[in-house]
Amino acid sequence: MPRDPLIGLVGKPSSGKSTMLNSLTDASSKVGKYAGFTTIDPQRAIGYLQVDCACIRFGKSDQCKPNYGSCNNGKRSVPIELLDVAGLVPGAHEGKGLGNKFLDDLRHADALVHVVDVSGTTDAEGKNTRGYDPSQDIVWLRGEIVQWIQGNLMEKWGSIKRRHVALKASPVDTLQGQFSGYGSNQAMVARTLDKLQLKTPLESWDQGTIEKVVNAFTDEKFPTVCALNKIDHPDADKNIAKIAKQQDPNAIVLTSAISEVFLRKLAKQGYAKYVEGSDFVDTREDLIADGDPDGGGLKELDDKLKERVENLKDMVLYRFGSTGVVQVLSRAAQLLGLVPVFPVRNVNTFSSGANSTGVFRDCVLINRNSTVRDVARKVMGDVTIAYIEGVGGTRVAETDIVEVGKNDILTFKVGKA
Ligand SMILES: Nc1nc2c(ncn2[C@@H]2O[C@H](COP(=O)(O)OP(=O)(O)OP(=O)(O)O)[C@@H](O)[C@H]2O)c(=O)[nH]1
Ligand SMILES: [Mg+2]
Incomplete structure (x- = not known):
């Protein structure tokens, strides 16, 4: 069964991973099963990825009723699983700071968010300092991941080579055998080798090639x-x-996780109106100044909080446009090429069946280049599918690659073909 996409948060201690996770998961948009802070185990939680909902294409936004997450005017928040990996330090691949265990937690992640502390107030180990150069963190953390994978491979390289030769295996098969533990697939390994265009046979690879x-x-x-x-x-x-x-530039996003946590808390407690991921924050004072004598029914902030909000607007929202945390997930989803798919019961009304109200109740995220069959298995499990239809009842082939706007709304008819 295809797994749900999982995004791992990595970084040195005190870079702000847990704060980032909290800022992404304590969303007021949560409804239904995911209400409340949803920690699956101590390190896993549900965050919300903003995607363009299919409802807007059919002018049905007012009827859109997600089973999970929410949809505001075609901007849909879809649950996505996040993993908070404990702080990594230089030398992690050799077991420093429990590094081996923490790196092993990463195996299941499909994409990573490296939380970098750009204040320069924490050193490589996460200890307080001043004037540290955080560009180093990006280099060594990547190095730890590479060395961890390489170390696991080199441990067995002798026998891997012998087996490869004895079986006359293809390099893709041999490497996939070794990399499957990281959740890789044949296509991924093939792409890796295609990029390198290596001329030497696997059994003669030197250290540099590996x-x-x-x-x-x-x-x-x-x-x-x-x-x-x-x-x-x-x-x-x-x-x-x-x-x-x-x-x-496509791989960096500027964030202030602590600001997002603060703003969401203010909004939840009735001190401010805040649109998550935007630069819109209104306090009671702001709304009164805008001509609403009731101040939107918001509570009055004390002077200290007022100053903090003003500071946050100046230092973060007006300078950078937002706290950045919502964009972090969007960017990760973009790198992964995640495609939102909308399974429905009725491909004419987009409802989930005769007795169900609302449209586009379900949305699943699938990896780029997935086929209609992959979606069927993910949504329906091992049930036998007779045929699959798209918008308006057109038949869709199971081998079609799913694309936004083309075949991303599907219904699965169960039974023998
Ligand atoms: N100024 C500022 N401080 C932040 C921000 N995000 C997190 N912090 C602070 O950084 C410290 C560490 O944050 P955590 O979220 O606990 O860091 P962590 O990466 O989870 O740390 P470990 O669990 O030890 O690996 C805390 O004091 C946070 O309040 C931010 O955006 N701005
Ligand atoms: Mg933490």
Whole structure:
């Protein structure tokens, strides 16, 4: 069965992983089964990914009623599983700071968010300092992941080679045998090797070649977004500038996790109106100034909180447009190429059946290049499917690749074909 996508949060101690996780999971948009803070085990939680909902295409936003998450005017929050991996330190792949165990937790992640403390107030081990250069963290943390995978491979390299030769196996088969423990698949390993265009046979690979292979595999298996966190700190600017010069702009997002937690708390307690992920924050005072004598029914902030809100607007929202945390998940989903699919019972009304109210009640996230059959298995399990229909009742082939706007609304007819 295809698994649900899982996004892992990594970073050194005190970079803000748990704060990020809290800011992403304590969403007021939660309804139904996921109400309340939903920790699956101590490190797993449900976050919400914003996607474009199919309802808007059919002018049915007012009837859109997600079973899980929410939908506001076509902006749908879809539950996605997050994993808070404990802090990694340099040397983790050799077991430093329980590194081996923490790295093993990563095996199941499909993408990573590297939470980087860009305030420069914590060193590589997460201890308090001043003026630390956080661009180093991006380099060594990636190195730890590569060395962890490489170490596991090298431990058995002698016997891997012998087996490979004896079985006259293909390099893809041999490597997939070794990398399947990281949740890789044949296609992923094939892409890894295609990129490298290696001329030497596997049994003659030297250390440098193996390192190249592991690096390329790490790129395929763990696409990574760097969340440059603590942008509210006055020292952040120069560190951000340095990192921005070194990294792919698509792989970095500026965040202030603590600000998002604070704003969501204010909104929940009735002190402010806040649209998650936006730069809209209104306090009672703001709304009174806008001509609402009742101040939107909001409670009055004391002077200290007022100052904190003003500060946050100046240092984060107005400068960067948002706290960035919602964008972190969107970016990770983009790197992964996640596609939202809408299984319905009725492909004309988009309802979930005769007795069900609302439309597009379900939405599942699938990986890029998944087929209609993959979706069927994910939604229906091992049930025998007679045929599958798309919008308006057109038949859809099980081998079709699912694409947004083409065949992302599906109904599965159970029974013998
Ligand atoms: N200024 C600022 N501080 C933050 C931000 N996010 C987190 N912090 C602070 O950084 C410290 C560490 O945060 P945590 O979320 O516990 O960090 P962690 O990465 O989970 O740490 P470990 O669990 O030890 O690995 C706390 O004091 C947070 O309040 C932020 O956006 N801005
Ligand atoms: Mg933590």
